[in-house]
Amino acid sequence: MAATLLVASFVVFGALYLAPGNPASFLLAGRSASPEALAAINAQYHLDDPFLVRYLRWLGDVLHGDFGRSITYRTDVSRLLADRLPTTLVLIAMSLVVVVAVGLLLGRIAAVRGGATDSAILVTTTFAVGTPSFVAAVLLQGVFAVDLGWFPSSGTGEGGFGDLVRHLVLPSVALALYLIGMLARVTRSAMLEALDSEHVTVARSRGVPERQVVRRHVFRNSLGTVLTTGGLIVSTLLVCTILVETAFSVGGIGQLLELSTTTKDFPTVQAISLIIVALFMTVNLLVDLALPLVDPRVTLGSRRAAA
Known part of the structure; x- marks a missing residue:
């Protein structure tokens, strides 16, 4: 690293x-x-x-923790990052929760139920994967902010953490939509592969309840593939937040990066770019460290290869 x-x-x-x-x-x-x-x-x-x-x-x-002085804002870049980075991290965390919860659920339902349910989920996830984040942002703003008035259309609010979360609902969904479709498809494929494995057939022949088979033998054995995809998901969130923050006028580091690039604010662009790279590498390192805990076969395979 x-x-x-x-x-x-x-x-x-x-x-x-x-x-x-x-x-x-x-x-x-x-x-x-x-x-x-x-x-x-x-x-x-x-x-x-x-x-x-x-x-x-x-x-x-x-x-030494000194990223220089912003040419545009005439202040220390570290102060700009300290003011804006928490908003971006909250946005990414909310999006990640939506992606994991909805993506895993859809993938699991599609793999287990099959038939018309599987086809409907495949069509839905195809639409989600084919919708860019900035297009989703415009659609969500038009429907839920302008027409229905359920959520704010821009900004981060001034009423504390609860108001911030309310303002970030639409941006988090826009950021998560594409990744929900991707995770659902990966989960479905991994579970279908596990369903056809020998140990699942043996468990069923022994009379193990189907719910327990799915939970202990199918879903658990699929987590390795899902976890590997999770690293890519977090990395994509880090990059796509630039478009979403700009569309919703969210005062995070994504919008700051876009503005700083336009004005040739070298110190700010360099600092944010380096932070994104460091976060990207940290996420992938954590995934590599967690993978043997989820799937012990990874560790066993490495030992056999070394032997």
């Missing part, structure tokens, strides 16, 4: 410098400036230093 984060930090820092424009032009807001004023701006933000020198200085500051 340390080596990967180091490479990622270099890519994150260097990628923005490949784009046209520079922070100085934004700071000047189209006004002409004397060479002395331009030199002062470049000196303040170290824009004239060699690329490798800027990168090493930035990396050293990041290791």
Whole structure:
């Protein structure tokens, strides 16, 4: 992880410098400036230093928790992140709960019941998978916010945590819709494969109740595949939150990243991008560590391969 984060930090820092424009032009807001004023701006933000020198200085500051100063907001990036990151984490947590609860339920029902129920769920999940997050956001806003007036159409509210959750209901559903369809399909496929396995046939022949067969022998043996998909789901949530937060005007790091990219706010974009990469890697590490606990065959297979 340390080596990967180091490479990622270099890519994150260097990628923005490949784009046209520079922070100085934004700071000047189209006004002409004397060479002395331009030199002062470049000196303040170290824009004239060699690329490798800027990168090493930035990396050293990041290791000490200093992400620099925002060019757009004229404040420390760490303060911006502290104000906005909790909102994004709440949004992702709500979306994850919806994805896991609905996706697992639909996948399990489709695999166990089959027939018309399975076909209906497949059609529904196909629609969900084919609906991008920003399209879902527009539809949900139009129906549940504008027409029915059940939920707010934008913002995060000012009435505490309960009001924040109410404002994030529609964004969380828009963020979760695509992933519900994906998880339901993965769960269905994994359970259908487990239903055809030998040990399930033996359990049924011994007279074990079907409910217990599904719970102990089918669903449990499918959790390894589902957990692996869970890492991809969380990673997708981290990325798609940018579109959803922008559509619903949610003041999280996703919207901040979009605004900072538009204004060439290098320090803010670099900090958020690095945080997303770190969260992505952390989630995948946790999935790798949890997988042997869910499916002991992973550990046994590794030992046999080593032997």
